[in-house]
Amino acid sequence: MADADAPTDTINERDFIQSIERGFAVLTAFDADAPRPTLADIAKRTGFSRPAVRRILLTLQQLGYVTGSNGRWTLTPRVLSIGQHYTASHALIEISQPHLVALAEHTSEPASLAALDGTEVVHIADVPVRRIMSVNVSVGMRAAAYPTSMGRILLAWRGSEFIESYLGQVSIEPFTAQTVKSPDELRRVLEQVRHDGYSIVDEELEQGLLSASAPVRNAEGEVVAALASWTSKGRSTAKQMRDRVVPKLVELAASISTDLGHKAGITKMRGSGRG
Numbered sequence: 001m002a003d004a005d006a007p008t009d010t011i012n013e014r015d016f017i018q019s020i021e022r023g024f025a026v027l028t029a030f031d032a033d034a035p036r037p038t039l040a041d042i043a044k045r046t047g048f049s050r051p052a053v054r055r056i057l058l059t060l061q062q063l064g065y066v067t068g069s070n071g072r073w074t075l076t077p078r079v080l081s082i083g084q085h086y087t088a089s090h091a092l093i094e095i096s097q098p099h100l101v102a103l104a105e106h107t108s109e110p111a112s113l114a115a116l117d118g119t120e121v122v123h124i125a126d127v128p129v130r131r132i133m134s135v136n137v138s139v140g141m142r143a144a145a146y147p148t149s150m151g152r153i154l155l156a157w158r159g160s161e162f163i164e165s166y167l168g169q170v171s172i173e174p175f176t177a178q179t180v181k182s183p184d185e186l187r188r189v190l191e192q193v194r195h196d197g198y199s200i201v202d203e204e205l206e207q208g209l210l211s212a213s214a215p216v217r218n219a220e221g222e223v224v225a226a227l228a229s230w231t232s233k234g235r236s237t238a239k240q241m242r243d244r245v246v247p248k249l250v251e252l253a254a255s256i257s258t259d260l261g262h263k264a265g266i267t268k269m270r271g272s273g274r275g
Helices: 018-027 039-046 050-063 077-089 091-107 149-156 160-169 183-196 238-244 246-259
Strands: 066-069 072-075 111-117 120-127 142-144 199-202 209-217 223-232
Touching: 018 039, 018 050, 039 050, 050 066, 091 111, 091 120, 091 223, 091 246, 111 149, 120 149, 142 149, 149 160, 149 183, 149 199, 149 209, 149 223, 160 183, 199 238, 209 238, 209 246, 223 246, 238 246
Parallel strands: none
Antiparallel strands: 066 072, 111 120, 111 223, 120 142, 199 209, 209 223
16 A cells, blocks of 8 residues: 655645645745845746735745835745755765865865756755856756756766656757757767766856766665866866866765765666666
8 A cells, every 4th residue: 555645756636735836936936136026026927916926925924934125025034944954854965065075175166066956957065165256156056957067967867768858848058159059969968978977068058167077876876966066267178177177076976975875886777777
């Protein structure tokens, strides 16, 4: 008999609580472009009616997650507790922290840990450095998966069925002149990533930005995160990163994997049926 409390990948319509979905939609309507939106702004961003948005905002205000003044709304610091609960409940982040520090000290560059969320990568842990970078690396930062070294790591070992599903959800758009041009090119790149065991992306997300990533595996051998190092083309080249950074990057990613219970030689591709 199935456990009614067990997590599931699917949910039937009867169990879906639309009000919770709408509450999160309103919370995520706040961003860098709209840090203090009006009720009308949020209604436009979410597609909800103004009366519905008003009720949701008043509920969130009562719970302490938003506050309103002069017709504009802002998030409160309480929303940060949601991210703190994620961090506290995921051993991966705690285990990875000293390895992130070691990577940043070895390279004198920012170090990041990211996971896949839908079609995007999201930073779940970061160690910054005191240097001006074109991209501000921080926890919660999101990016498209296909033009990033972290995204390619997180896609490469997911299996062909997952990759085809992913390609059906995204449009390959050029961030720079160097960005991959087509799904076929991305498939070839992901195959190369699996062969190499790491990924280097040279100015595909942003001009002048260079990054390298390696896979972090759980006890079952599945790639659950990507460990990354970032720099600028003014400070390094792809070849220099491959020679000087990638060996340490791969070593530290393997150390995190070992700490998570992964045994060398045991790897799995999600959704592919391959070991």
